[in-house]
Amino acid sequence: MRKLFILVAGFSLLALGAEVEISVRFDPEKHEIFGSQWITFSEPQEEAWFVVLANLGREPNPYVSPLVQDSIYVSGFDPAWTRIERAVWEKTGEDLPFELLPAPATYQTYSLSDVILRVSLPSEAGKLRLDFRTRFPHVWVEPGRLGDIYTWRFGWHPILLPEKPGEAFPLVLPFHEYTVELELPEGWQAFLPGEQRREGNVFKTSFAQAVNSVALFFGPEERFRTFQLESGGRLLEGVALPGDEAALRALLTWIPEILSWYEERFGPYPEKRILLVEHPTQVGVAMTAEGIVFLPRWFFSRENLTAAGTLTRLGIYILAHELAHLWWGIGAGVDFDAENWLSEGLSQYLSITWYEERFGAEGGNLFVFERKGLGEELVDYALGFLNLREHLTELPYLQTFFYGFDEALVKPTREVKYDQATADRLYNKGYLVLRALAHVLGEENFHRGLRAV
Known part of the structure; x- marks a missing residue:
């Protein structure tokens, strides 16, 4: 039975249960979603740490040939990225200082800049708002778009981490209580997992329990x-x-x-x-x-x-x-x-x-x-x-x-x-x-x- 215990211990359940609310709009001309996410901190913290996974795709892999790049990108390298525009403490409306840091060279050794986000908090319980913008690259699979159909499973928004990342950076997706709303242009359709509901051009979803991802899949309705x-x-x-x-x-x-x-x-x-x-x-x-x-x-x-x-x-x-x-x-x-x-x-x-x-x-x-x-x-x-x-x-x-x-x-x-x-x-x-x-x-x-x- 010792072997079975080792197997069970290998799983990371990280059920933080932080409340994360996300509201974004989609711009089909720029292939971007933009908006805000709110994170509720029930206990005072001095800082919050996030991983910005999209920035791992901001630069091309310099170690592979263009032929390998062509197996990923439809028309040559096309960057993905997430830009953090503001960090705001909702209770006071105060702009909070934040910095983007490089990730440790763990999952990959290139395009590591601006992958870790640190936000200084006012050491009280409350709600943090992050304003961000994410770009979909043109790729054969995902994350990104293929023609006019858009797919992104993990990391299209900053992901709250349980603690400050160390030199070793395990690629574990923490579990949070997510609610998401996505506004699309007229005539577009989204298929979001969870308990999806539609109000005009706004698609909303939530889940029965904490989850480690909220996938996006959308495109023109006639598709x-x-x-x-x-x-x-x-x-x-x-x-x-x-x-x-x-x-x-x-x-x-x-x-x-x-x-x-x-x-x-x-x-x-x-x-x-x-x-x-x-x-x-x-x-x-x-x-x-x-x-x-x-x-x-x-x-x-x-x-x-x-x-x-x-x-x-x-x-x-x-x-x-x-x-x-x-x-x-x-x-x-x-x-x-x-x-x-x-x-x-x-x-x-x-x-x-x-x-x-x-x-x-x-x-x-x-x-x-x-x-x-x-x-x-x-x-x-x-x-x-x-x-x-x-x-x-x-x-x-x-x-x-x-x-x-x-x-x-x-x-x-x-x-x-x-x-x-x-x-x-x-x-x-x-x-x-x-x-x-x-x-x-x-x-x-x-x-x-x-x-x-």
């Missing part, structure tokens, strides 16, 4: 197709791009079954609304933030290549992996810099365990068709033997190991030697370690420990 499904007192909302409504609606119907399996073993998910959103990227990357799952257009444009439903089971597995993040990485905070394996490895463990219980663990279980035809026969001949765990999880890690690219699971990004193997190390090696631990402890005991987190 989206929406539908809803109610299940067990929870609202499931789908947001598809034109032409993909049926495919995303079909995936939406899998959420109740997956959530039920997770909740039975690992405890209830507290929010009563979950968004399943199609992101316009043609990069094969899925993402999650509190209450919202993003699937890429890459999947929907390839789901029926060669035969109808070729990638359907792969999409179901990806959905299960992303939903698992509502418990691990999002629901229980981790250091995304040095300990991201706890987020990705546990999400792999949950999703693959569910998938194998649902579709079988042995033999080909990824490319399986209910009807037969020439296209289905071709896919079955070429790929029908593929097993999710054996060929997409165990084999990639074993190749990484035998080629000499393996590294420790717990490792700050600045110390990683083989970044090309990071995904296999965090996702697949993380899964294998957790699967082995479940075998040693017994699956029931292991799941009981996870539920306690």
Whole structure:
């Protein structure tokens, strides 16, 4: 049981519960949001510390070739930034002194200026107002915009830290009690997680409990197709791009079954609304933030290549992996810099365990068709033997190991030697370690420990 205690102790729950209210407007000409956030301090403090994550993207990476930059930015490097315009003590209207400081070289070693914000407080309980402005870069995925659709999961505003950061700067997102309102131009639509409500062009949201992020996703209204499904007192909302409504609606119907399996073993998910959103990227990357799952257009444009439903089971597995993040990485905070394996490895463990219980663990279980035809026969001949765990999880890690690219699971990004193997190390090696631990402890005991987190 000692190993299980070490695993549980590795999570950072940082449930500060500070009240954070944010009100911003969007300027489509400048690709900026601007406004204020208010932080309530119930106890006197001499200073407050924040991390300004957007400024990590203010400068291009000088250590990589332009070809690598092109894989991130649509039309060459495009900066992201957050500018702090004022710090005000609401009780008196007094302008407070603040300074922007460089971040320690932990998550990266460039673009570190103005990442840490220190605000001097008047040593009394009260409310601090920060006026800020954040720019969305033009990128293939996020944070930023792709065409006229805007996405930002973490750090589009200054994030209150629990204490002054030290030389080591773990990338942990603290939990706060957020309320957010976003004003958009006429004819635009936002999809905010949580308990969203709309008043004209203003979109507001709040959450049932403290969360570590509030994702933004918005664009012109005509760019989206929406539908809803109610299940067990929870609202499931789908947001598809034109032409993909049926495919995303079909995936939406899998959420109740997956959530039920997770909740039975690992405890209830507290929010009563979950968004399943199609992101316009043609990069094969899925993402999650509190209450919202993003699937890429890459999947929907390839789901029926060669035969109808070729990638359907792969999409179901990806959905299960992303939903698992509502418990691990999002629901229980981790250091995304040095300990991201706890987020990705546990999400792999949950999703693959569910998938194998649902579709079988042995033999080909990824490319399986209910009807037969020439296209289905071709896919079955070429790929029908593929097993999710054996060929997409165990084999990639074993190749990484035998080629000499393996590294420790717990490792700050600045110390990683083989970044090309990071995904296999965090996702697949993380899964294998957790699967082995479940075998040693017994699956029931292991799941009981996870539920306690």
